[in-house]
Amino acid sequence: MAKKAAPKKPATQKKTAMAKSATEPGIKYVKKDAPGRGEVEILAETYDNGLPSGEDAGRWRQKLESREDKLKYLQNGERYWYSDDWFGSEKRKTPA
Amino acid sequence: MAEDEKKNKSIDKATQELYEKACADEISTSYSRADSLKPCPIGSVGSCCKNCGMGPCRIPLPKGKEETPEEKKKRRGICGATAETIAARNFIRMIAGGAAAHSDHGRGVAELFVAVAKGEAPGYKIRDEQKLLALALEWGIDIGDRSNEEIALEIGEMSLAEFGKQEGEILFAKRAPLKRQEIWREQGVMPRGIDREIVEIMHRTHIGVDQEYQNLLTQGVRASIADGWGGSMIATELQDILFGTPSPVLSEVNLGILKEDEVNIIIHGHEPLLSEMIVAASRDPEMIDLAKSKGAKGINLGGICCTANEILMRHGVPLAGTFLQQELALVTGAVDAMVVDVQCIMESLPDIAQCYHTQVITTSPKAKIKGAMHIEFNEHDAVNGAKAVVKAAIEAFPNRGKNVRIPQDTHNLIAGFSHETINYLLGGLFRASYRPLNENIINGRIRGVAGVVGCNNARWEHNQAHIAMVKELIKNDVLVIQTGCSAMASAMAGLMVPEAASKYAGKGLAEVCETVGIPPVLHMGSCVDNSRILIAATAMVKDGGLGDDISDLPAAGAAPEWMSEKAISIGQYFVASGVYTVFGVTWPTQGSKEVTEYLFKDMEEKYGGMWDFEPDPIQAAHKMIAHIDEKRKALGIDKARERVLYDMEMRRELEG
Numbered sequence: 155m156a157k158k159a160a161p162k163k164p165a166t167q168k169k170t171a172m173a174k175s176a177t178e179p180g181i182k183y184v185k186k187d188a189p190g191r192g193e194v195e196i197l198a199e200t201y202d203n204g205l206p207s208g209e210d211a212g213r214w215r216q217k218l219e220s221r222e223d224k225l226k227y228l229q230n231g232e233r234y235w236y237s238d239d240w241f242g243s244e245k246r247k248t249p250a
Numbered sequence: 251m252a253e254d255e256k257k258n259k260s261i262d263k264a265t266q267e268l269y270e271k272a273c274a275d276e277i278s279t280s281y282s283r284a285d286s287l288k289p290c291p292i293g294s295v296g297s298c299c300k301n302c303g304m305g306p307c308r309i310p311l312p313k314g315k316e317e318t319p320e321e322k323k324k325r326r327g328i329c330g331a332t333a334e335t336i337a338a339r340n341f342i343r344m345i346a347g348g349a350a351a352h353s354d355h356g357r358g359v360a361e362l363f364v365a366v367a368k369g370e371a372p373g374y375k376i377r378d379e380q381k382l383l384a385l386a387l388e389w390g391i392d393i394g395d396r397s398n399e400e401i402a403l404e405i406g407e408m409s410l411a412e413f414g415k416q417e418g419e420i421l422f423a424k425r426a427p428l429k430r431q432e433i434w435r436e437q438g439v440m441p442r443g444i445d446r447e448i449v450e451i452m453h454r455t456h457i458g459v460d461q462e463y464q465n466l467l468t469q470g471v472r473a474s475i476a477d478g479w480g481g482s483m484i485a486t487e488l489q490d491i492l493f494g495t496p497s498p499v500l501s502e503v504n505l506g507i508l509k510e511d512e513v514n515i516i517i518h519g520h521e522p523l524l525s526e527m528i529v530a531a532s533r534d535p536e537m538i539d540l541a542k543s544k545g546a547k548g549i550n551l552g553g554i555c556c557t558a559n560e561i562l563m564r565h566g567v568p569l570a571g572t573f574l575q576q577e578l579a580l581v582t583g584a585v586d587a588m589v590v591d592v593q594c595i596m597e598s599l600p601d602i603a604q605c606y607h608t609q610v611i612t613t614s615p616k617a618k619i620k621g622a623m624h625i626e627f628n629e630h631d632a633v634n635g636a637k638a639v640v641k642a643a644i645e646a647f648p649n650r651g652k653n654v655r656i657p658q659d660t661h662n663l664i665a666g667f668s669h670e671t672i673n674y675l676l677g678g679l680f681r682a683s684y685r686p687l688n689e690n691i692i693n694g695r696i697r698g699v700a701g702v703v704g705c706n707n708a709r710w711e712h713n714q715a716h717i718a719m720v721k722e723l724i725k726n727d728v729l730v731i732q733t734g735c736s737a738m739a740s741a742m743a744g745l746m747v748p749e750a751a752s753k754y755a756g757k758g759l760a761e762v763c764e765t766v767g768i769p770p771v772l773h774m775g776s777c778v779d780n781s782r783i784l785i786a787a788t789a790m791v792k793d794g795g796l797g798d799d800i801s802d803l804p805a806a807g808a809a810p811e812w813m814s815e816k817a818i819s820i821g822q823y824f825v826a827s828g829v830y831t832v833f834g835v836t837w838p839t840q841g842s843k844e845v846t847e848y849l850f851k852d853m854e855e856k857y858g859g860m861w862d863f864e865p866d867p868i869q870a871a872h873k874m875i876a877h878i879d880e881k882r883k884a885l886g887i888d889k890a891r892e893r894v895l896y897d898m899e900m901r902r903e904l905e906g
C-alpha cells in the first residue's frame with residue numbers, strides 16, 4: 155500500500171505566501187488588534203498609488219456590449235423601473 | 251488692500267487674489283457693484299408689484315412694529331391686490347422664470363436629439379445605447395431589431411411633445427414613487443404639459459386674474475414639478491444618451507487650472523450642446539498645430555457655471571470657477587476666449603474683456619451681449635462652429651498682455667456620480683442596487699442624505715455658506731449630494747475626493763465612504779441634473795426599508811447661497827416631491843406673513859415637504875439634521891438595536 159502523502163500544513167503555506175507577498179512592491183501590511191487573537195498582521199489598502207488619468211478610467215457602462223446585455227442589466231440593475239418581476243417596497247402595499 | 255476686505259468677499263484664496271487685482275486694475279465686478287448697489291428693501295421681500303402700468307405698487311410692512319389690522323387692510327395695490335396676492339404672484343413668477351429656463355434648455359436638447367436621429371447633425375451620435383433603451387422601455391416604444399436612430403427619433407418626438415402637451419400627465423411623473431404620484435393627483439398639481447403650466451402662471455399673475463394666494467402657489471407647485479420631473483429631466487436624460495451617462499472622473503477645480511503657455515478657452519453657461527463639440531475641436535490635431543504656430547504649447551479648456559459641470563461630468567474638463575468667478579477669470583489676463591451660451595452670464599464680461607485681450611463669444615440666438623463676438627450655434631454645422639470658436643481663441647492668444655496673474659490654487663475632485671453610477675458603485679454590475687446605502691442609513695452609520703445645491707450670491711461671502719453647511723453635515727454623518735455652483739464650492743474646499751471622508755466626515759459616514767471608495771460629497775452635475783437627485787431619492791424609496799415616499803426618507807435639501815429664479819423653481823419641486831428645503835441669504839416672500847407661513851408650514855401637510863429660511867449655514871445644517879432625525883424616528887430607526895443571532899431553539903419559540 156502506497157504511503158499516503160502527508161497533507162501540507164496550511165499555516166506554513168499561508169506564512170510562505172504572505173512572506174512572498176510582503177516582498178512585492180506596493181503590497182502593504184498593517185498590524186491590528188483582533189478580538190481574542192491579539193495583534194495580527196493584515197493586508198493594508200490595495201489601491202495603486204497616484205491618480206487615475208483619462209476620462210475613460212471610471213467608465214463602466216462600456217462593459218455591457220450587446221443590446222441584449224444592456225436590456226438584461228436594466229431589468230436587473232434598474233429592476234424597480236424596468237422589470238416585471240420586481241416592484242420595489244412601495245408596491246407591496248399598493249399593488250400595481 | 252486690507253485682508254478683512256478681501257476675506258469679506260470670498261473664503262477662496264484665488265478669488266481674494268483676483269479681487270485684489272481687479273481693484274488694482276480698476277475693474278468693476280459684481281463684488282464692487284454689490285457694495286455700491288443695495289438691494290431694494292421692498293422688492294426683496296416680495297412687496298412690490300409691477301405687473302401693470304398703474305404701478306409699481308410698493309406696499310411694505312411697517313418698520314419695527316407689528317402691523318395692525320387697519321394697517322393691513324390699507325396695504326393694497328391700486329388694483330386692490332393684497333400683500334399676500336402680490337407676494338405669491340412674485341414668488342410664482344420666479345418659478346415660471348426658473349422652470350422656463352430649465353425647460354427651454356430641455357427643448358433645445360430634444361430638438362438636437364431629433365436632428366441626430368434623422369442624421370441631420372454631423373458630429374453628434376448616440377453614445378449611451380443603454381439609456382436610449384431604458385427610455386424606450388419606459389415610454390412603450392418598440393425596440394425589436396430597430397436601429398438606435400429609429401428608436402431615438404420616436405423618443406425625441408415624444409420628448410418634444412411633452413412641452414406642448416395640453417392634457418393628461420407628463421411622462422416622467424410615472425418615475426416618482428407611487429404614493430407621490432397620488433399626492434400630486436389629490437392636490438391637483440400633476441402637470442399636464444411643461445409649457446402649459448408656465449404659461450398659466452403668467453396668465454394667473456396678470457392684473458385681475460388669480461387673487462387667492464393659496465391658489466397661486468398651487469400653480470407654482472404644478473409648474474415646478476413640470477420643471478424637475480419634466481423639462482430638466484428631459485434635458486438630463488437626452489444629454490446622457492447623446493453625450494454619455496457620467497461615470498467617475500478625476501479633474502481639477504479653481505482658477506489655477508489656467509495655463510500660462512497654452513491657449514485658454516473658458517466655456518460658460520448651461521447648455522452643453524456646442525461645448526461638447528468645442529471639447530472635440532480643442533483636441534483636433536489641426537487646431538493644436540494652429541495653436542502651436544501662434545506660440546502656444548496647446549489648448550486648455552476650463553469651465554464656469556453649469557456648462558462646466560456638464561463637460562466635467564462627461565469628459566473631466568477642469569472647472570475654472572463658479573458664477574461669481576466669471577469676471578475674475580477675465581481679470582487673470584490669461585483667458586483668450588470666453589464662450590458663453592445661456593443663463594447666469596454677466597453683461598459686464600465684454601467690458602472687462604476690453605481691458606485685457608479676451609474674446610467674449612456668444613453662441614445662442616437667445617443670448618446676445620453688446621460688445622461680444624457672435625458665432626451662432628447651428629446643430630447642422632456644429633463641428634465647424636466649434637472650430638471657429640477655437641480659432642478665435644487661438645487668434646487672440648498672441649495679443650495676451652503682460653498683466654497676467656494666474657492663482658496657484660487648484661484642488662482635485664472626483665465627479666461623475668449619476669444615479670446609474672451610484673447604483674453600480676453600490677451594488678456592482680451583476681446586482682446594482684441602492685441596498686448598501688439604505689442598510690447603512692438603517693443601521694445608523696449614515697444619518698441621512700442632504701442635497702446641497704444652488705448658486706453664489708454677491709450679497710454673501712463667496713462659498714462660505716456652502717462650505718460651512720456641507721462640512722457640518724458630513725461631520726454629522728450626513729451624506730451630501732450636490733450640483734451646480736454649490737458642488738464647485740465643495741470641490742474647491744477639497745471635499746470631493748475619497749480622502750476627505752477620513753478628514754472631514756463623521757466616523758460612520760467615513761467607514762461607508764472608505765468601503766465603497768467614494769467621497770463624502772458627491773458631484774451629481776449641473777442644475778438641470780437636480781433631476782438626478784430626484785431619481786436617486788426615488789431609487790432609495792423603491793429599494794425599501796425607508797418608507798414609501800420621498801417624504802419618508804431621512805433627507806433634506808438646501809441652497810445656502812441661492813440667487814437665481816431657477817433656484818426657486820428647483821426648491822419648489824423638491825418641496826413638492828416631499829423634501830424639507832432650506833434657503834439662505836434672503837427670502838422673497840417676507841413681505842407677507844401668511845404666504846411665508848403657507849410655504850413654511852401648510853405645504854408640509856399637503857406635500858410632505860416644506861420650505862424654510864435660515865441664513866446662518868450652521869444653523870441651517872442643524873435644522874436639516876433635526877429634520878433627518880425626525881424622519882429616522884418616524885421610521886423607527888432612531889435607536890441602535892442590538893443584533894441577535896437566532897439559534898434553532900429561539901426560532902422554534904418564535905414560530906410557536
